[in-house]
Amino acid sequence: MIRRSRAGTALLSLAMAAGLAGLAACSSDDSGDEAGGAVTLDYWLWDDNQKASYQACADAFKTANPNITIRITQSAWDQYWQNLTTQLAAGEAPDVWTNQGSYYPQFVTSGQILDLQPYVDADKIDLSQYQGGLADLFTKDGARYGLPKDWDTMALVFNTEHLKAQGVDAASLKDLTWNPTDGGTFEQLIAKATVDANGKNGLDPAFDKSKVKTFGFLPEFKDGSQGQNGWGNFAASLGFTYLDKNPWGTQYKYDDPRLAQVIDWYKSLIAKGYSPALDKASTLTNDALMNAGKGAITITGSWMINSYLGDTAKLKFAFAPLPAGPQGRKSAINGLSDAIWTGTEHKDEAWKWVKFLASPDCQNIVGGNAVVFPAIKDASEKALEAHKSKGRDVQAFIDEAAAPGGTFFLPITDHGSEVSQIVQDAIQSAVLGQTDSASAMKKANDQVNQLFK
Amino acid sequence: MKTTKRRDDRRAAWWFLLPVLVGFAVFYGYPAIRGLWYSVTDYTMLNQPSFVGADNYTELAQDGQFWHSLLVTVWYVVLNIGSQTLLALGVASLMHRLTRSTVLRAALLLPWLVPNVTVGLLWMWLLDTNLGFVNNLLTSLGVGPVGFFTDAAWAMPTVAAINTWAYTGYTALLLYAGMLQIPQYLYESAAIDGANEWRMFRRITLPLLRPVLALVLVVSLIGSFQIFDTIAVTTFGGPVSATRVIYYFIYEQAFRYFHMGYAAAAAICLALILGVLTAIQMRLLRASRSDLA
Incomplete structure (x- = not known):
């Protein structure tokens, strides 16, 4: 009995001492005025x-x-x-x-x-x-x-050595075209840039899509409700707009069939083996994959310039403007x-x-x-x-910003973070094939607009 | 004389208990009551909480995402507790019957000593589909890459396996301590009677270990329901909410969408569920206490 109570006392005094120490630690300074x-x-x-x-x-x-x-x-x-x-x-x-x-x-x-x-x-x-x-x-x-x-603004970033090895002239990247049906010259480029373990590219009939070594295009599906690093730009080049008005709109338009078309195009790239399947994609960021030589081209923002062209980059990269869609070239700004x-x-x-x-x-x-x-x-x-x-060519970002009608603004509304999760989940479930793109986006759009009621 | 002395003791005891009681009231009691209050309000952290009655709870009952989270959590608990307990039991028996090396015991604890976030990051890199060592190995064996974190069917088993890896050693040590309490002569006489190891495990170790096993289950079940950090580091609840467990759901509601009231209501529900589970398990634990007496 005696021993136990002593132990208890010791514990209690320890607890008190700890409490006092905690109090002392709390009294830090937060005075702004001097x-x-x-x-x-x-x-x-x-x-x-x-x-x-x-x-x-x-x-x-x-x-x-x-x-x-x-x-x-x-x-x-x-x-x-x-x-x-x-x-x-x-x-x-x-x-x-x-x-x-x-x-x-x-x-x-x-x-x-x-x-x-x-x-x-x-x-x-x-x-x-x-x-x-x-x-x-x-x-x-x-x-x-x-x-x-x-x-x-956004632009294509590509692995220069890899494209050169595939016989692609870097200058040809300046006027790429894109459409959701056959992907335009952009998809041709992606196919050429995709290389399998035997060194065959995506245009070769002998191309083995189950053993891709370098994917032609790395998509971004963790991109919230905006698709800033990918689908948003393509959708905009089809004439898609997010909202009834921006900023401060209250009616989203994610059920626009043009958005579903873009998602279907992304799915076709995966089916052809030009892009990694979402369920076999990396948890790592695209710039890590680009640096590891796993991807030839992806879309990135001007805030990443120093990551791709700076000293920490493991490979040589360069930027090119986004491909022009049916409504022209559109970059998120x-x-x-x-x-x-x-x-x-x-x-x-x-x-x-x-x-x-x-x-x-x-x-x-x-x-x-x-x-x-x-x-x-x-x-x-x-x-x-x-x-x-510093010898860095970042003209693509500037040109897009300067082009009349060349940019679109990302949505600014209430409930931003919830909209982001709902739309991202819908796009991922469509890409994973859990639902078809059109009905996934229709359902998400209903959910999103419900938030504003 | 004696009675007054006893009363003095009691008064002194309260004084000594006071710090703990105050601590409990300030750090547990008060937040719990506040949480209960928030759960019946509309509160975004930036407004004054306004009373909405049971609205949050009725909304929760209709929220598919909430039920999905509970379901996913149960799936995790089954996977994690199942694999972890079985493995730990095996490891503990091996330690008990085969070797008693302290070095080995210490080595088993190592994964448990690594912070969860580090464990999550470590496995995220190892298991990455494109750059991970494990997938590199699988591909060279011709099995092909597996999207451990990105395939909806694989994500939860992967998270469960990671936590099993981290906690098996610790659980095994607890079970091993329980096994040490089983009298050695039982094994000796069983061996004389010609029982093999498997039979001894089933007839002696397992029945006599029951109280310890029950305790381990209670502790690890509650811990398992609170799975959060591994998911917050690796899958972020994805792909498409395949790993959006209840804690992650609450976290998102509270700190991403700032629905504090709604999150509080979900937390209260979770506390109730855990309370019921614990009560059931405590009863089981008490029932099995007398085995070795």
């Missing part, structure tokens, strides 16, 4: 590639505004939105944070983002300096919930913005920072680092120059 009117603003972003550029902006900003310090916090994409929402719920959100189209609507709906329109009017910000349409993505009912910071939290205690200082982020002063710094294309057109030119000076 003496003498100095202010520290919290700024959040998710892309670790961009942190250095924005730190450079923050330093430049500090020089111009000595009493405002910017504290940058970067967290990975998967955690970013969870952390942000939790912090908003706890009333301790960052003063300024980076937003993306499919996530920011919920913050607008819940009144977490400050309307910037009065500031924009007062400071006479020139909204025409930005890449066409980007500034409007972040408006709703006359209010403005962010200023654009950058943009991205997407932009990020910076927003101010309604709960910030330093609204004016936060506005100064956002204004700086959206100004040539900062965007030229970002462009000069050649990481992303800044929203300001002139700054984008700087990024192009910076890439050129």
Whole structure:
């Protein structure tokens, strides 16, 4: 008995000590204000590639505004939105944070983002300096919930050595055509680029599709409701639109037969052995597969330029514009913005920072680092120059963005993450052959539109 | 004199219990009550929770995805508990009857000591269809690549096998400890009577191990229902919700769609199911307690 109670006491005192230690650990500092009117603003972003550029902006900003310090916090994409929402719920959100189209609507709906329109009017910000349409993505009912910071478009990326070995002239990739029936010259290219274990390509009658060594085309089916890295661009080149209106539409159109046609074309590539079957696909990302030589061509975004052309790439890659469909060449264009939290205690200082982020002063710094294309057109030119000076050809992304009618915006609506899951599941079940494309998309569309009722 | 002393003891005991009770109330009691409250509200984390009565529960009852998640979870539990217990039993018997090497015992625990996320990533690379070592081996043997994580029929057995790999050693050790309690003379006399190893296992080891086996089952069943990390690392609930287990469902509702109220309701349902299962198992456990006395 005595021994047991002693052990119990020891345990309890241990528990108490641990509790005290925990309390001590809790009392960290979270004060933004310092003496003498100095202010520290919290700024959040998710892309670790961009942190250095924005730190450079923050330093430049500090020089111009000595009493405002910017504290940058970067967290990975998967955690970013969870952390942000939790912090908003706890009333301790960052003063300024980076937003993306499919996530920011919920913050607008819940009144977490400050309307910037009065500031924009007062400071006479020139909204025409930005890449066409980007500034409007972040408006709703006359209010403005962010200023654009950058943009991205999509392009083909291909393994240059592999295509050369297959006798493909890289210049021929500049004017590929595509249609959902026979895939156009793009499918011819894919067939030629697909090579089996015996070295026979997809056009050879002796091609063995059960032993493919390098797939001609790597599709992306984990692409949510947008198909930014694949089907969305093809569907758009058939005239497909996601929504009744964008942004802030309430009626999705995933039951459009043209979308089902695109999915069926993808399925035909798999059936011919030109693309890996979804149930035999890799769990790894397409850039990992491209680097392993498992794929010859895939579609990627301009944010991946440094992954494919940078020092970490194991093979030589190059970019080419997307193939042109019946309605022309259509690339998804997407932009990020910076927003101010309604709960910030330093609204004016936060506005100064956002204004700086959206100004040539900062965007030229970002462009000069050649990481992303800044929203300001002139700054984008700087990024192009910076890439050129490093010997990187990224013209395809710029040309698509500049072509009239060459781009389309990704949907911005409420319920973004739910729509994403429903549509992705439907597309995967169609590709896996669990249902036919048309009825899978019809069912998903009903489910999606039900969310808006 | 004596009675007052006893009362003093009791009062002192409460003081010593206080930290634990406070800890329990703050970290378990209060969150549980909050969870119960959220489960009858509409709450997105960014609004004030508004009372909606039993709406979340009626919606859950009609949500095909919720039932699907439960079904998938049960499928996982059957696969995982089945394979894990059988394997562990085999390994424990081998350790018990064949070798008692401490090095071997330590080696068996190794997979259990590796964090689950690491285990998930490790197997994701090993089993990858295009770049994985296992599929490379299978292809060279002419069996052809298997989409372990991407084939809807294979995904759940794969996840279950990974967790079996990680936990068998630990379970085996628990069972082995139970086997050590079985008196040696039983085996000796059985051997004199000419019983072979298989017969001894069935007639001596298995019946006398029942209480330990029951305990191991209770613990691993509850753990198994809470499968999350391996899935969050490898399949993300896919392909097409083939591995969207109940925990992953709750996680998605809460932290991806921010339906906190709905997620809380699903969590309460899961807690109820686990409560019932545990009660049944505890009864079984108590019933088998007297075997070796």
